[in-house]
Amino acid sequence: MIVPRLRLLxxxxxxxGLCFQPEEIVAQTMPSPEIQRRINDVATCLKTKVVEKDxxxxxxxxxxxxxxxxxxxxxxxxxxxxxxxxxxxFGVAQVGGGPVTADTLFQAGSxxxxxxxxxxxxxxxxxxxxxxxxxNQALTxxxxxxxxxxxxxxxxxxELLSDTAGLTVHGFPGYAAGAPxxxxxQVLEGEKPANTAPVRLEAAPGSRxxxxxxxxxxxxxxxxxxP
Numbered sequence: 001m002i003v004p005r006l007r008l009l010x011x012x013x014x015x016x017g018l019c020f021q022p023e024e025i026v027a028q029t030m031p032s033p034e035i036q037r038r039i040n041d042v043a044t045c046l047k048t049k050v051v052e053k054d055x056x057x058x059x060x061x062x063x064x065x066x067x068x069x070x071x072x073x074x075x076x077x078x079x080x081x082x083x084x085x086x087x088x089x090f091g092v093a094q095v096g097g098g099p100v101t102a103d104t105l106f107q108a109g110s111x112x113x114x115x116x117x118x119x120x121x122x123x124x125x126x127x128x129x130x131x132x133x134x135x136n137q138a139l140t141x142x143x144x145x146x147x148x149x150x151x152x153x154x155x156x157x158x159e160l161l162s163d164t165a166g167l168t169v170h171g172f173p174g175y176a177a178g179a180p181x182x183x184x185x186q187v188l189e190g191e192k193p194a195n196t197a198p199v200r201l202e203a204a205p206g207s208r209x210x211x212x213x214x215x216x217x218x219x220x221x222x223x224x225x226x227p
Contacts, residue, residue, distance in 0.1 A: 062074075073094075075106055116220070144167070160216065165212065167214045173196070
């Protein structure tokens with residue numbers, strides 16, 4: 001059983017020369033007793049971010065957490081020792097719908113960010129990208145516009161990867177099946193059919209940390225590798 005999201009991750013990593021077949025990291029269809037125990041641990045005991053000693057409410061079952069947030073279904077994949085150890089669906093794809101499986105498609109969202117960061121840093125390691133140079137020197141179809149909020153500012157790859165570039169747009173809601181899909185440049189410019197504001201510089205790069213999906217969007221562009 002192949003997890004569809006793994007194909008996206010495989011494609012992103014292949015950009016950095018880390019190609020592999022998704023079948024190589026497929027979860028076991030028949031988990032061993034030890035793996036099944038770990039799956040049960042996740043399903044029966046989700047811990048809070050901060051656990052106080054002897055707190056009886058620090059552990060909550062997955063179905064209770066889903067009910068509290070009104071989430072009909074989730075898909076979980078666990079990476080252990082560099083490989084997908086198991087993947088399993090819980091609940092239903094939509095209210096009244098079929099069950100979630102490891103093959104159910106979900107919007108990848110910010111799951112792609114650490115993969116993009118790893119791919120970018122691998123290219124830095126190879127000398128094909130620079131971590132502390134002006135990214136506008138590498139971008140071609142779109143560049144970060146000048147801003148009165150930070151005159152003469154230069155944004156670097158390091159700042160994009162660490163959410164310190166000072167760029168706008170917290171996140172992206174995605175698009176419904178069958179709806180028009182914007183190009184990357186339309187997303188960056190906030191042009192229809194994009195459903196988010198344009199990505200712009202609102203603070204001096206490096207002056208603060210602020211979560212920014214918009215700051216990661218330029219990484220999906222056409223930065224050419226150095227010869």
